[in-house]
Amino acid sequence: MADYIHRLIREGEHQRLDFKFEVSDYYKIARSLAAFANSEGGRLLVGVRDNGSIAGVRSEEEVFMVEGAAGLYCRPAIPFRYEEWVVEGRRVVEFIIAPSPAKPHYALDQDGRWLVWVRRHDQILLANAILLRVWEKRQGRKQVTIRYTEAERILLQHLEKHRRISLPGFQRKAGISRVRAGRILVDFILLGMVRQVITEKGTYYILGTESGDGNGL
16 A cells, blocks of 8 residues: 555656645645645645655644635535555555535635635646636536627737737737726637636636646636
C-alpha cells in the first residue's frame, strides 16, 4: 500500500494533486477543497511536505479540521472521502475530492468574505465574473444564441491572428461596453468557440481549439 502513496508523491503537485505538511488553518484548507471541487477534483495528501518527504499526520484533529472546513467554511458544503495509509512508519491521510456538479463552491476567508477559487496546475487562483456567469448559465441550461455582429467578427478575427485577448482588450478593440464584451465571451465559451485561461498573471481568451499557458475553461 505504501507503493501507492510513493507513486503519487513521485508525480509531484499538479492540477489534481496537492501535498500538505499539516492542517492547521480552516480558511486555507477550505480554499484548497473549494478549488478542487470547482475544477477537476483531485487528491490532497496530508502528512507530506512540499518536497515529497513523509512527515506524517500527528493526530485525528487534522481529519476533524478538514471535515469542519468542508462543512462550515465552504458553501455549499463539499463532500469528500478519505483513506489512511501508513508509509515509512508514519500515517498519511489521502482526501479525495470529486469535481462538483454544484459549482461554484465558495470558501470563507479571514476577512469574512465568501470567495470562489479554482485550481490551475499546482496553483489556487481566484475565479472571475466571466467564469461564474458561465457556470450559472450552464446550470440554468439556458439556450445560447449568437448574433454575429461586428463585435463578434472582431473577436474571432483577432483570435485567429493574434491567438489571445483579454476582456479589456476585446472591449477596447470592439468599442463596446465591458458588460457586452463579457456577455459575448460567456456565450462563446458556452458554445465551445472560445476558452478562458486563468493564470497567476491574469486571464485571457483563446479559440476553443487552441491551448494556453494555464488550463482553459
